[in-house]
Amino acid sequence: MSDISTLLPCPEPVRFLAPDGTRAEMSTETAAALEARGYTMPSDEDLLAVWRGMVIGRRFDAQATALTKQGRLAVYPSSRGQDACQVAPMLALAEQDWVFPTYRDSMALVSRGIDPVEVLTLLRGDWHCGYDPVATRTAAQCTPLATQAVHAAGAGDGLRRKGSDGIVLCLIGDGATSEGDFHEGLNFAAVFHSPVVYLVQNNKYAISVPLAKQTKAPALAYKGIGYGVRSEQVDGNDPAAVLAVMRAAYQHARSGGGPVLVEAHTYRMEAHTNADDATRYRTPAEVDEWTGQDPLVRLQAYLVGQGVLDDARMEEVRQEAEDFAAALRERMNAEPQVDPMSLFEHVYAEPTPQLREQREMVRAEIAGAAGAAHPVPAQDPKQEATR
Amino acid sequence: MSKPTTYAQALNTALRDALTQDESVLVFGEDVGALGGVFRITDGLTRDFGEDRCFDTPLAEAGIAGFAVGLCTQGFRPVIEMQFDAFGYPAFEQVVSHVAKMRNRTQGRMPMPMVIRYPYAGGIGGVEHHCDSSEGYYVHTPGLHVVSPSTPADAYSLLREAIASDDPVVFMEPKSLYWSKAELDLPVTTEPFGKAAVRREGSDVTIITYGPQVPNALKAAEIAAAEEDWSVEVVDLRTLVPFDDETVAASVRRTGRAVVLAEAQGFAGMGAEIAARVTERCFHSLAAPVLRVSGLDMPYPPPILEHTYLPGVDRILDTIARLQWDDEPDLTHAGSDTRAVSA
Numbered sequence: 104m105s106d107i108s109t110l111l112p113c114p115e116p117v118r119f120l121a122p123d124g125t126r127a128e129m130s131t132e133t134a135a136a137l138e139a140r141g142y143t144m145p146s147d148e149d150l151l152a153v154w155r156g157m158v159i160g161r162r163f164d165a166q167a168t169a170l171t172k173q174g175r176l177a178v179y180p181s182s183r184g185q186d187a188c189q190v191a192p193m194l195a196l197a198e199q200d201w202v203f204p205t206y207r208d209s210m211a212l213v214s215r216g217i218d219p220v221e222v223l224t225l226l227r228g229d230w231h232c233g234y235d236p237v238a239t240r241t242a243a244q245c246t247p248l249a250t251q252a253v254h255a256a257g258a259g260d261g262l263r264r265k266g267s268d269g270i271v272l273c274l275i276g277d278g279a280t281s282e283g284d285f286h287e288g289l290n291f292a293a294v295f296h297s298p299v300v301y302l303v304q305n306n307k308y309a310i311s312v313p314l315a316k317q318t319k320a321p322a323l324a325y326k327g328i329g330y331g332v333r334s335e336q337v338d339g340n341d342p343a344a345v346l347a348v349m350r351a352a353y354q355h356a357r358s359g360g361g362p363v364l365v366e367a368h369t370y371r372m373e374a375h376t377n378a379d380d381a382t383r384y385r386t387p388a389e390v391d392e393w394t395g396q397d398p399l400v401r402l403q404a405y406l407v408g409q410g411v412l413d414d415a416r417m418e419e420v421r422q423e424a425e426d427f428a429a430a431l432r433e434r435m436n437a438e439p440q441v442d443p444m445s446l447f448e449h450v451y452a453e454p455t456p457q458l459r460e461q462r463e464m465v466r467a468e469i470a471g472a473a474g475a476a477h478p479v480p481a482q483d484p485k486q487e488a489t490r
Numbered sequence: 491m492s493k494p495t496t497y498a499q500a501l502n503t504a505l506r507d508a509l510t511q512d513e514s515v516l517v518f519g520e521d522v523g524a525l526g527g528v529f530r531i532t533d534g535l536t537r538d539f540g541e542d543r544c545f546d547t548p549l550a551e552a553g554i555a556g557f558a559v560g561l562c563t564q565g566f567r568p569v570i571e572m573q574f575d576a577f578g579y580p581a582f583e584q585v586v587s588h589v590a591k592m593r594n595r596t597q598g599r600m601p602m603p604m605v606i607r608y609p610y611a612g613g614i615g616g617v618e619h620h621c622d623s624s625e626g627y628y629v630h631t632p633g634l635h636v637v638s639p640s641t642p643a644d645a646y647s648l649l650r651e652a653i654a655s656d657d658p659v660v661f662m663e664p665k666s667l668y669w670s671k672a673e674l675d676l677p678v679t680t681e682p683f684g685k686a687a688v689r690r691e692g693s694d695v696t697i698i699t700y701g702p703q704v705p706n707a708l709k710a711a712e713i714a715a716a717e718e719d720w721s722v723e724v725v726d727l728r729t730l731v732p733f734d735d736e737t738v739a740a741s742v743r744r745t746g747r748a749v750v751l752a753e754a755q756g757f758a759g760m761g762a763e764i765a766a767r768v769t770e771r772c773f774h775s776l777a778a779p780v781l782r783v784s785g786l787d788m789p790y791p792p793p794i795l796e797h798t799y800l801p802g803v804d805r806i807l808d809t810i811a812r813l814q815w816d817d818e819p820d821l822t823h824a825g826s827d828t829r830a831v832s833a
Contacts, residue, residue: 257560287553
């Protein structure tokens, strides 16, 4: 049996940076405890990389939101406010690692280096998944809640079987921790010792339902303990803490320590999607409070205070982000070209006879000869002759 | 040398041969290890191939199916067991939302080469939740192949093909046939997916059936021939998806009459689909409406009543009789005599 103390999360979320970008105050005892868990303040260089990723990520998020308003995207679930959780964990992954994301993790996928147009394919509606999940080692964004938690456990087991030192990062939301598959995923990962890190981005609302109505657990991080999974909680709006905790979690999984559950306490600044009205279920005061916790502002203030970030560099990256957004805008303004016949290519490796019939019907419809090739089954030729 | 081989042994040998020939094949589920499965289909596999290749999982069907999805992403070929038909329902979302759709969602880049084995249907005196015919749910889901072998030879051959398939296969094993035997020399290769088999030739009526009801159809055909001089053809679909319209239609055009026999409840089920397809294709050849014989439209009953529920030989014979054997159909309005064709 594992010693439960090795599984328990810190009593308070791990935090290195205060909201104003200064170093968070902590007792010597806390500092020692964090160090014992392998959480060390990342270097300025690493934090600069995270900052840059967040500037570009946030600009991407704003552009995607604008594209939705212009009708270019059917829907876009923004992750503004969760930027630290979206960027830092991705930058800390190794090439061979896999990611199992949700529909809200578009910024994370962009941070992983996936073509933003391919990321937005799902939301634009030209196909379900626009990128190659095998080549990018990034599973299709998952729309059902928590089902990917079990996929991640299996993928981690597969990596281990192949002798790879790759790990799996599974992104998940707070509402999804109520789903059965979240529990089955954690349990399977634990039993099979899968190298999976589950990152719960607790953004406080499952569409409109607040965390208090989602769970009675003192923190979602405690859910790992029942499965024998090492667990942690972190200030999800502190990019330095997120990076430190995720790195340690990856190291634990990569070195054969089994799965880890990390709960990041964060906040979704926008509504669930453009179809949602967040003013119905949360107050302006609450949103204001979280605005003061902005992860990008926080890290930027820290780096400026450290003297490693100046106006020139900020302007440079701001311009880089603008160029990124402009290029995305331009490409998204082109009408997507989708061949209707591609519908039939991806149901089975080889279409069934029934699909082949329907394919001919659609081909004829497209050719303007609707009706000519309807899959009315061939009648007995002898019968046809006598009619 | 052929030797008596049970359906269960054929499945066991198929799993063995697949595990031997392909390192990427993994067998897992509840109780499939030391116990060898509650029906012993995986008997001895852990002993012979090790716990790494055939292993027990936590008791969680969605977990089993979802874990298999993850393994497929890494190039493995999982063969998972759902223990009993109705135990598979917790895994339904994984099967219909992910297993069936992953190839489509990813434009063919992430296939799901897995086999989901369901010991299914009744006739074994099982208690509640142990005897469902759940094939209707799966045939209604594009992206899945659905297979239900009725003979030991098909059990072996179709399971090997299922494991080798790059697409997910729902493999429905009729529990009532596990102990049925045939003289067989394994390995054997029967007709591939998508080909129905004419198990008995006849000229007066076609029974279209599959899985657990194939033996009943053959028995009914035998009795009909002996007692009523009716010549009954029996078509065993073997695979429900893909569906063999050709063999079915050719048979019905020849006989002019069709009975669809399926053990599942009849309403909106696989039997309804078959009847519709036959009508669409063979309308001018039919001398009578296509009739269905099925289980009753109710939850599977307690064991003591299952023989009232299940389609049996008598119900099949009664249905054949309802095809109004001696009446010439009035087809004057059609301008032709279809009987001439069907004769």
